[in-house]
Structure formats: C-alpha cells, structure tokens
Amino acid sequence: MERHITLGEFIIENQKDFPYAKGELSALLSSIRLAGKVVNQAINKAGLSEILGKAGNENVQGEDQAKLDVMANDVFIETLRNRGEICGIASEELEDYLIFDEDMHKDAKYIVLMDPLDGSSNIDVDITVGTIFSIYRRISKPGESVNKEDFLQPGENQVAAGYIIYGTSTILVYTTGNGVNGFTFDPGIGSFFLSHPEIKFPDHGKIYSVNEGNYVHFPTGVKKYIKWVQEIDEKDGRPYTSRYTGSLVADFHRNMLLGGIYLYPTGTTSPKGKLRLLYECNPMAFLTEQAGGKCTDGFTRILELKPTELHERVPFFCGNKEMVEKAEEFMRDNQ
Incomplete structure (x- = not known):
C-alpha cells in the first residue's frame, strides 16, 4: 500500500526552501494548518452551531460581517498569537494591523496578512469558501516596534502564501517560492496529506x-x-x-x-x-x-x-x- 506524505512531513523535508530560517517558518505554516482545521470543523457544523447568518457588524470596508467571518478571524489570531513566530498580523476583518508585543514575540521575524474567510457571503447556502494567507519577513529589526511599513511591502517580498479551501474536501495549497503543492485533509485521521504535487496551470484554458x-x-x-x-x-x-x-x-x-x-x-x-x-x-x-x-x-x-x-x-x-x-x-x- 502506497504511503502518503503528510503536510507536516513535507514541511520538515523542505526546510531547505528557506535557509535563512531556523524552523520558525515551518512552525508558522504548522500553526496555519492547525487554525485551518479548527475553522474547517466550525464550517462543517455551522448549521447546527447557530453560527450562520450575519454578525450584525460591518468590517472596515463597510461590508456586513458573517458570524463565521468573526469566528475565523478570532481563531487564526488566537492560534498565531499562541506561537512565537510572528510579531504582527493584518486581517481584512480588522481596521488596523495587530501587534503581538508579548515577550515570546519580541524576536519574531515574520508578519502575516490574511483574509480569514473569503467568500463568506456563500456560507449560508453551503457554497465553497476559503482562507487566504500571506507571509513576509518584517522590515523593522527584531526587538523594534512593528510598524505599518512592515505590512506595506510589495508582493514580490512574500516568503510564503497560500489558501485553505473548504469545499467537498478541505485542501491546503501553499508555496514558498519553490512550486505549488496541495494537501487534502483526512478528517478520519486528522491530518493533511499531499494530494496535488507540483501544481501547474494547463498550457491552454477554456x-x-x-x-x-x-x-x-x-x-x-x-x-x-x-x-x-x-x-x-x-x-x-x-x-x-x-x-x-x-x-x-x-x-x-x-x-x-x-x-x-x-x-x-x-x-x-x-x-x-x-x-x-x-x-x-x-x-x-x-x-x-x-x-x-x-x-x-x-x-x-x-x-x-x-x-x-x-x-x-x-x-x-x-x-x-x-x-x-x-x-x-x-x-x-x-x-
């Protein structure tokens, strides 16, 4: 029987993708994986947990927030705050960036930008939604206060980016600048497994x-x-x-x-x-x-x-x- 590689194993095996890191980026991707699992579970039980519908608030863009928007945003922030790899986060759901200034974050090298629940207007009718994330090395020096310029970097400075799609199956797709790979979540085991290696756009599309x-x-x-x-x-x-x-x-x-x-x-x-x-x-x-x-x-x-x-x-x-x-x-x- 063929053995399938897990996302965790894949990340560890490919740490050479970021030689300037000392395991922090691998741990950060693992945190995103964990938060995605929590959000996936909430989405799958949304109709039973009374978290469908609007939250009664607007985000900074003046758009009505769904209850799951708020939930997903909170889950990712809490999960990433509980690890020491990042010093700040910016979210589509927040008016301003959020600084993690606890001692465990003072030497962190990375910041994260995210759309916690893309397509949330579809959630009440059970159409596919997702999470989008982007990771940068901070411009300010570790130990200094995180500032807006750390977040206002051109996209070519990204060190990793990806998304989690919550559909007929849950798939995490990401890149660190060395190709694109996708991992499908097996809810019975609780792990993501490599299912879409080295994804490429077809030469022709219709x-x-x-x-x-x-x-x-x-x-x-x-x-x-x-x-x-x-x-x-x-x-x-x-x-x-x-x-x-x-x-x-x-x-x-x-x-x-x-x-x-x-x-x-x-x-x-x-x-x-x-x-x-x-x-x-x-x-x-x-x-x-x-x-x-x-x-x-x-x-x-x-x-x-x-x-x-x-x-x-x-x-x-x-x-x-x-x-x-x-x-x-x-x-x-x-x-």
Whole structure:
C-alpha cells in the first residue's frame, strides 16, 4: 500500500526552501494548518452551531460581517498569537494591523496578512469558501516596534502564501517560492496529506470567471474581451465556459487545476477594483506565478505594485498565461 506524505512531513523535508530560517517558518505554516482545521470543523457544523447568518457588524470596508467571518478571524489570531513566530498580523476583518508585543514575540521575524474567510457571503447556502494567507519577513529589526511599513511591502517580498479551501474536501495549497503543492485533509485521521504535487496551470484554458452582472460597469477592454471569449471559433476552442461562484478561492482553485482566467476589473461600482491587494491579490499572484500562470492589474504585474494602505483595492487579472496576456491586449488597445 502506497504511503502518503503528510503536510507536516513535507514541511520538515523542505526546510531547505528557506535557509535563512531556523524552523520558525515551518512552525508558522504548522500553526496555519492547525487554525485551518479548527475553522474547517466550525464550517462543517455551522448549521447546527447557530453560527450562520450575519454578525450584525460591518468590517472596515463597510461590508456586513458573517458570524463565521468573526469566528475565523478570532481563531487564526488566537492560534498565531499562541506561537512565537510572528510579531504582527493584518486581517481584512480588522481596521488596523495587530501587534503581538508579548515577550515570546519580541524576536519574531515574520508578519502575516490574511483574509480569514473569503467568500463568506456563500456560507449560508453551503457554497465553497476559503482562507487566504500571506507571509513576509518584517522590515523593522527584531526587538523594534512593528510598524505599518512592515505590512506595506510589495508582493514580490512574500516568503510564503497560500489558501485553505473548504469545499467537498478541505485542501491546503501553499508555496514558498519553490512550486505549488496541495494537501487534502483526512478528517478520519486528522491530518493533511499531499494530494496535488507540483501544481501547474494547463498550457491552454477554456474557463473565464467574472461577475458578468457588472458588465455595464466594466472598462471597454474587458467588455471586448468578454465578447471575444464568447465568440465561436473552433480552431481556438471558443466559446469558453463561464464559471463564477463569488468565492475567489473556489474560482482560482478550479482555474489553476483546469485552466482558466479570473477577472475583477475596475468599474463605476468598484472604481479601484474590489479585491484587496494585500489579503487577496498578492498571495494569489505569488501562487499563480509559481504555478506557471500570470497575474496583473490589466497592465502591471501584481507582485510589483507598492501598497500605500492596508486595505487597498486593485483590478485583478489572474490565471493561465496566454489567457491573461490576451485580456491585457484588449486592455492596451482600448485605453
């Protein structure tokens, strides 16, 4: 019988990916794994635990928080605080970054940015949701006070990023800059096992993911690209298939495995785009490039953008390389 490698074993075997670390990054990834297990259990019992529905609060973006948003945020913060690997955390659900200033964190080298529960508007109807995380080495020196500049780093400075998708199965996907690997959770054993080694975007894709309900608000280049993917062209394999769930993690995961493009452009209702650069775009861009894809704001590589605020939004074009480049062509030609 073939033996499957666990996430913990994989992390230990690949510590050479980060020679500057002395086990801290491995321990940090293990903490994220643990928090993901707790959130997974809560999601699976949400209907029985009376944690469906809205919490009655708004987050910093003015969006209604689901009860599970609050729960997931609290779980990740508590789990990461209980370990000494990070000195601060920023979350889509918090107005400002959170400093861990206890003694056990004073020499910590890392900070974490996260979207604790992406796609939470889907939770009440049992559609796939996820957690997105991003890890950086701090700019300030250990022992100094963590500051905003530690969090406002360009995405190319990430040392690790990934997501946990809570769907028909629970899968943790991550990269440390040496490829992308996915691990499926076995609830009977309580461990994640390597199930998707060395993930790569297919060379060609036929799926496009965009909220076409916002079509009237899109830039001309996006409108023309959408019309192009809908045209019949047997040689090119068009029309492409439209798939959009409203959960970035779900759409991204499908497109990475099957081949596709995800778009969330600017529009009159989202003049800077809707997705957050730090919590969603940067980690997904890191994964995309490590899986052989491409990720831009329609013109510029996402990982090169310099953030100016914690909750900054940007347009997002992400997926199969040739599909993204075609969309960029339409954007350039219709500025």
